[in-house]
Amino acid sequence: MARRAIAAPPMLPGFSVVRPLGSGGFADVFLYEQDLPRRVVAVKVLSSDTVSPAVLRAFNAEADILARLSTHPSIVTIHLASIAADGRPYFVMEYCPDTLGARARRGPLPIAEALDAGVRIGGALESAHRAGLLHRDIKPSNLLVSSLGAPVLADFGIAAALTISGDTSLAMSVPWSAPEVLQEQTTGTVPSEVWSLAATIYTLLAGRSPFEVERRELNTRDQITRRVIAAKYVPTGRADVPPRLEQALATAMSKSPERRYATAHALAEELRWVQYELGLPPTTLEVAAPEWARAGGTIDLADERHRGEVVTVVKPDSRSAARERARLEAAEVDRDGLVIRDRRRGRNVAPALIGAGVAVVVLVGMAVVLRAIGVL
Incomplete structure (x- = not known):
């Protein structure tokens, strides 16, 4: 799929655009500064080309689940989900300065870091699955690194929303997709997500996806797809990767x-055993309890009865108009620009100023008279 140009960032009340962060097949990411509380945030905006009533309904349903999922320590924190004035849905998320995908492109990760990330993300996936949600786009670039250096899983919901709209190609990352997904036998299952998580861990260890070869000209989309479907596992080739991890x-x-x-829980537990045998402290496997997963009930994203069509209530000129209305409501101004009434304080300003001036004149006059008769 041809790389599209990044779209202009939307105007969001309470946020100021800083710079673009990146662009994908169906969304753009921008760095914004939030006015209150003051902080930088990442805002992911869906492309206008992908927006449809079905996607908007699914987006809204996903936002409901994300509000609970983002409490997991290994899932990116979502601050806000809404629709911009131009109709594009967006997420306001915590800003993560790096991704494990970018680190893997710079070179294979230490085995301890790769195992730690695998256990953490395994717990995040298991929690999502218990809540009735599939990610459908697990890959290294969706494993962000928080400002504290911890890996967190991002992009929940967007891929699922696009899949519901009928365009599965946008929600498919070939090197990390399971064979049955590439063969369009399913749009996603728990076993296919287990595959994607393992392929992602492999990439962190090897610095390349599982079915890439050294010769770049042999790594076209079609060639990798055929190798994935054949599913012939090739070891990572690292001497420090133990047989139990390869298995x-x-x-x-x-x-x-x-x-x-x-x-995903079972895979993460196996990774913890590898940590134990290597003498590494096993990473805590944090998984939501069944009571948490059932809280409020799971949401069927394909059920259009969940909510009606989502529309924005923000007008394109709302920001400037709101400022102008606030200014006019706060003060009435005459032709010379003199404020004659302050509505916020509920009193007339000009008469008060005039009265103060008269009082000053009277006091000065009295001082002159008293000085003349020798009192002062």
Whole structure:
């Protein structure tokens, strides 16, 4: 798919645009500064080309779940989800200065860091699955690095919303997609997400996706797709990767979904055993309790009865108009620009100023008279 040009950032009340951060197949990301509380945030805006009534309904349903999911320590924090004045849905998220995908492109990660990320993201995925939500686009670039240096999973919901609209190509990242997804047998299942998580961990360890080869000309989209469908696992080639980890990744990327780990939790637990055998402190596997997952009920994103069509109530000129209305409501101004009434304080300003002036004149006059008769 051809890379599209980044769109102009929308005007958002209470936020000021700083600079673009990146552009993908269906969304742009911008750095904004929030007015109150003062902080920088990342704002992901869906492309206007992907917006449809079905996507807007799914977007709204996803936002409801994201409000609960973002409390997980390994899921990016969502501050706000809304619709811009031009009709584009957007998320306001915590700003993460780096991604594990970018780190992997610079070189393979230390095994301890890759295992830690795998366990953390496994817990995040398991929590999402228990809440009835599939990610559908797990890949290294969606593993952000927070300002505290911890990996967090981003882009929940957007890929799912696009899949519901019927355009699965936009929600598919070939090197990390399971064979059954590439063959369009499904748009996503728990086993396919287990595959994607394992392929992502492999990428962090190897510095390349599992089915890439050294010769770049042999890594076209079609060629990688054929290798993924064949699902012949090739070891990472790292001497410090133990056999148990290679076997865990091979199992998670089995061609048959039934032979993979049944859950993201099971894969994460196996990674913890690898940590233990390597003498590394096992990462805490944080998974939402069943009571949390059921709180409020799960949301079927394909059920259009969940909410009606989402529309924006923000007018394109609302920001400037609001400032002008506030100025006019705060003060009435005469032709010379003199404020004659302050509505916020509920009193006339000009008469008060005039009265103060008269009082000054009277006092000065009295002082002159008293000085003349020798009192002063």
